[in-house]
Amino acid sequence: MNRRELFSSLASSFKSNEEVNQESIIRPPYFKKEKKFFTLCITCEDKMCASVCEENIIFIQEDGTPKLDFLNSGCTYCDDCAKACEPNVLKKKHKQNINATFSIDPIKCMAWNQTLCFSCKDPCLDDAIIFEGMFKPIIDMSKCTSCGFCIKVCPSDAISFDIIKEEKEKEL
Numbered sequence: 277m278n279r280r281e282l283f284s285s286l287a288s289s290f291k292s293n294e295e296v297n298q299e300s301i302i303r304p305p306y307f308k309k310e311k312k313f314f315t316l317c318i319t320c321e322d323k324m325c326a327s328v329c330e331e332n333i334i335f336i337q338e339d340g341t342p343k344l345d346f347l348n349s350g351c352t353y354c355d356d357c358a359k360a361c362e363p364n365v366l367k368k369k370h371k372q373n374i375n376a377t378f379s380i381d382p383i384k385c386m387a388w389n390q391t392l393c394f395s396c397k398d399p400c401l402d403d404a405i406i407f408e409g410m411f412k413p414i415i416d417m418s419k420c421t422s423c424g425f426c427i428k429v430c431p432s433d434a435i436s437f438d439i440i441k442e443e444k445e446k447e448l
């Protein structure tokens with residue numbers, strides 16, 4: 277562990293639960309400014325973005341803002357949540373890849389442990405999951421749209437994600 281990692285891990289222990297929770301939130305892929313979630317979404321009464329999501333992955337948190345949860349499905353980038361967003365936080369013109377990177381844990385992955393398993397590859401519409409040989413799946417992030425469909429189908433919970441902070445914090 278280098279010094280930066282050491283100090284970063286020590287500093288993270290001083291963060292409040294709310295700060296840690298905000299850092300692990302994946303938002304729908306149609307926003308420009310994160311601040312708008314906390315100013316405009318909380319005034320929205322209908323919360324139509326969650327209601328129109330056919331994949332049922334948009335959930336409204338206690339603070340009134342939407343988040344994505346990939347435990348049941350993934351995002352098809354259908355634009356329905358952006359079309360239904362009354363406060364105009366989500367807009368089709370701000371469409372982007374979801375602000376997360378995905379990875380496969382070789383220790384948990386059945387394929388990496390000599391078991392034939394293509395569960396993650398089959399639902400990947402972007403062909404972002406590549407097998408090196410028969411037993412070594414990797415995610416090609418240059419192709420991955422971070423849709424999340426691979427998470428729910430993995431029988432060993434080997435696929436995880438990390439929030440891309442640069443995307444989340446942009447203030448254009």
